Amino acid sequence: MTGELSDKIDRRLLALLQSNARDSTTTLAKKLGVARTTVHERITRMERNGLIRGYSAVLSRDPFETYVASLLMLIIVKQKQTSIVEQLKRFPEIKLCQAVNGECDILCEVEVPHLEDLEALLIEISEIGGITNARTMIVTALKFDRRMNAAGSQAAVHAAAFSRGEAG
Incomplete structure (x- = not known):
């Protein structure tokens, strides 16, 4: 990672964004117990210093799609x-x-x-x-994959723990 996390709020904010980057700054602020402007400023700083390089959509694979x-x-x-x-x-x-x-x-x-x-x-x-x-x-069969979709669900678990103040 290029940028630095300043504190526990940055870590919790980053976990929430990894779980759902579409949450509004107002929603994120409520989850973190801080002002909306604080969330906006922190996201802007993390984008500027390179910690957040962008946002993307994680697509689920259609189970009937062949490949x-x-x-x-x-x-x-x-x-x-x-x-x-x-x-x-x-x-x-x-x-x-x-x-x-x-x-x-x-x-x-x-x-x-x-x-x-x-x-x-x-x-x-x-x-x-x-x-x-x-x-x-x-590859004849996929038994499990801990990347992408699993990472998204793991990020959600971590974000929930952070928002409850249980991790950090």
């Missing part, structure tokens, strides 16, 4: 990692890209609508200079 999820393991020429990662950013199908150690150098989580789309994506990625080997594993 193919896979893990892409790339072995690369280390000196070309920056260039390779920049080129991988062009592919919206790559949802997560991580540098790792072990059997591969880069591990990507990929989602495509159809299996044929995965093949086309892999062909395009294989043309990136500096990738010496690529392996793919198709």
